[in-house]
Amino acid sequence: MPLVAAAVCPHPPLLVPELAGAAAPELDDLGAAADAAVARLLAADPGVILLLGAGPETERFGTADYGSLLPFGLHHYVRIWHTNCAGVEALPLSLTIGAWLVNRSGTELPRLARAVAADASPADCAALGADLVAETDGRVALLVLGDGSACRGVKAPGYDDPRAPAYDERVALALADADAEALLGLDPVLSAELKVAGRAPWQVLAGAVRAAGGDWRGELSYHQAPYGVSYFVANWACA
Numbered sequence: 001m002p003l004v005a006a007a008v009c010p011h012p013p014l015l016v017p018e019l020a021g022a023a024a025p026e027l028d029d030l031g032a033a034a035d036a037a038v039a040r041l042l043a044a045d046p047g048v049i050l051l052l053g054a055g056p057e058t059e060r061f062g063t064a065d066y067g068s069l070l071p072f073g074l075h076h077y078v079r080i081w082h083t084n085c086a087g088v089e090a091l092p093l094s095l096t097i098g099a100w101l102v103n104r105s106g107t108e109l110p111r112l113a114r115a116v117a118a119d120a121s122p123a124d125c126a127a128l129g130a131d132l133v134a135e136t137d138g139r140v141a142l143l144v145l146g147d148g149s150a151c152r153g154v155k156a157p158g159y160d161d162p163r164a165p166a167y168d169e170r171v172a173l174a175l176a177d178a179d180a181e182a183l184l185g186l187d188p189v190l191s192a193e194l195k196v197a198g199r200a201p202w203q204v205l206a207g208a209v210r211a212a213g214g215d216w217r218g219e220l221s222y223h224q225a226p227y228g229v230s231y232f233v234a235n236w237a238c239a
Contacts, residue, residue: 002139003136004046004139004140004141005046005236006141006142006143006144006208007038007141008144008145008175008205008232008233008236009034009101009143009144009233010030010034010145010147010198010229010232011094011146011197012027012229013072015031015101016069016076019073019074027226030231033233034233036221038101038143039105040237042105042109045139046138046139046140047138047139048138048140049102049109049110049140049142049143050112050132050136050142051095051112051145052115052116052132052143052204053092053095053145053201054092054094054116054117054197054201055092055094055116056117057115058115058117058120058124060112060114060115061090061112061113061114062080063082064079064083064084065090066087066090066091067091067093067095067099078091078100078103079103080095080111081110081111094115094145094197094201095115102143117200118197118199118200119192122185122186122203125201125207126203128204128207129205129207129209132204132208134211142208144204146199146200146232147198147229149164149229150197150230151194152225155228156227156228157195158228161193167191168230170186172220172223175234176218178209178216178236180207183205183206184203184207186202186203198232214238215239216236216239217237217238221233
């Protein structure tokens with residue numbers, strides 16, 4: 001079975017201390033949880049790390065491709081892995097922050113990156129997850145990037161929506177229980193209305209785990225909604 005472990009992390013630009021500025025201490029717990037999740041992913045002894053996040057369309061990236069934090073006020077480029085002239089600035093925010101998290105760990109393991117279209121159907125997400133398992137060789141660890149609802153309070157990016165807490169609680173339980181079917185049951189329409197950025201990547205994770213088989217166990221280490229956006233950090237491992 002090539003898929004040996006998975007981790008779920010959010011992708012707010014404020015995870016990068018240089019961007020957070022004076023607000024950085026407010027996200028210390030989130031940053032520590034994300035770092036610990038990546039460390040646990042590496043402890044599974046994978047041969048390669050596959051980054052997965054939402055983007056405008058479903059696509060794969062070259063190992064030298066990179067993302068930029070310039071739109072958020074920091075002149076900094078974040079590469080997936082290699083540094084060479086073949087790379088292009090192509091990564092969506094989700095994978096840019098994912099690459100930053102992995103690079104921050106100091107690992108020298110090979111990295112790959114895939115984006116799933118943010119509006120992909122649950123069936124398409126599940127199929128992509130199965131394809132990722134089928135096409136990879138060796139021991140693969142999956143780092144899944146995605147935020148929960150952005151409607152937790154009147155100051156949230158999507159304003160306040162009374163449906164958001166129940167939605168986020170459903171996601172939290174699914175991540176804690178490694179419940180692939182619960183993730184696949186997330187409604188794309190409701191997810192979009194709540195401005196959820198993680199629905200499609202989470203459903204790809206579910207499809208990958210379902211295709212890989214085995215007895216998966218989950219652990220949720222962070223679930224809070226600073227600034228009105230719900231963030232989750234979790235690890236999944238095959239017992």
